Amino acid sequence: MLIIFLLGLFILAACVILQRKARKKNLETIKYLTQLMDQTNSDLSSPIFEVAESADSDIRELAQSYNSMMARRAANLRRARQFSADVTHELRTPLTILRGETELGLRNDRSQEELRDVLVSNLEEISRMSYLIEDLLLLSKSDLGEIPLKMEPLPLVELVTELHHQAQLLATAKQIKVDLHCPEEQIILEADSLRLRQVFLNLLTNAIKYTPEGGSVTIELILNDDNVAISISDTGIGIDREKQDMIFNRFYRVNKTGNRNDGGSGLGLAIVKWVVDAHAGSITVNSNIGQGSTFRVTLPLHQESKN
Secondary structure, three states: OOHHHHHHHHHHHHHHEEEEEEEHHHHHHHHHHHHHHOOOOOOOOOOOOOOOOOOHHHHHHHHHHHHHHHHHHHHHHHHHHHHHHHHHHHHHHHHHHHHHHHHHHHOOOOHHHHHHHHHHHHHHHHHHHHHHHHHHHHHHHHHHOOOOOOEEEEHHHHHHHHHHHHHHHHHHHHHHHOEEOOOOOOOOHHHHHHHHHHHHHHHHHHHHHHOOOOOOEEEEEOOOOOOOEEEEEEOOOOOOOEEEEEHHHHHHOOOOOHHHHHHHOOHHHHHHHHHHOOOOOOEEEEOOOEEEEEEEEEOOOOOOOOO
């Protein structure tokens, strides 16, 4: 009995010693992890925390959570820096034009007509900056979930018919034919009518803008069992297949030189993508250079918004 008792004491003492060693090792691991967090700065090179396989599962989960958090942080920093660089670039051009035009207007004696031209040019650039800032605010608020959608019954055929009429007016100057194909029966969606109008008007405006004179734009609405698809096709210049995955990125332009006369901010399709996603829908593009483009928006007939 004495031997058994002593053996029990030995096992108990060994367990206590091992537990203390494990606790000490875990505390050292946590202390090291805390030091890494304290050393975290604003750059993207945050160290990856590694733990031995023998570490407690709680410690391994803590390390994994830390590494995931640092990866998300680095991705957010990259996006923020790219966003800041893009905004700076987009604002620099109109500001440079404003300064140049103003300096030109102040040189020597200018006629009233010349000064008026300067003011008109300045007003155009101010308008471009205003649209850019409004789009930026919209996207920033959408990222933070601060723009709730006003979901209400929306007669989709009526909306598309109205937009078809507006598109015909926009296309008149370029003699572009705008056709509409949609079912006769009424289609009711739970949607934000203002935001969806913004989506389709943006797509129609782009289709007309990039279609040469005498071309055509087609709006087609197809009702399926559980969704409705709205396609906007044109006979325009088309988009390179390699660039089609990037056109919904903020500030991305297929033409890197950018046309200052088209009034675009490079944010239109990013806003379109946000609105469609917020309606639990999807948007795709099919295009070939010189053969036109087709943008297809698919919306579920019964859904809850993601916003």
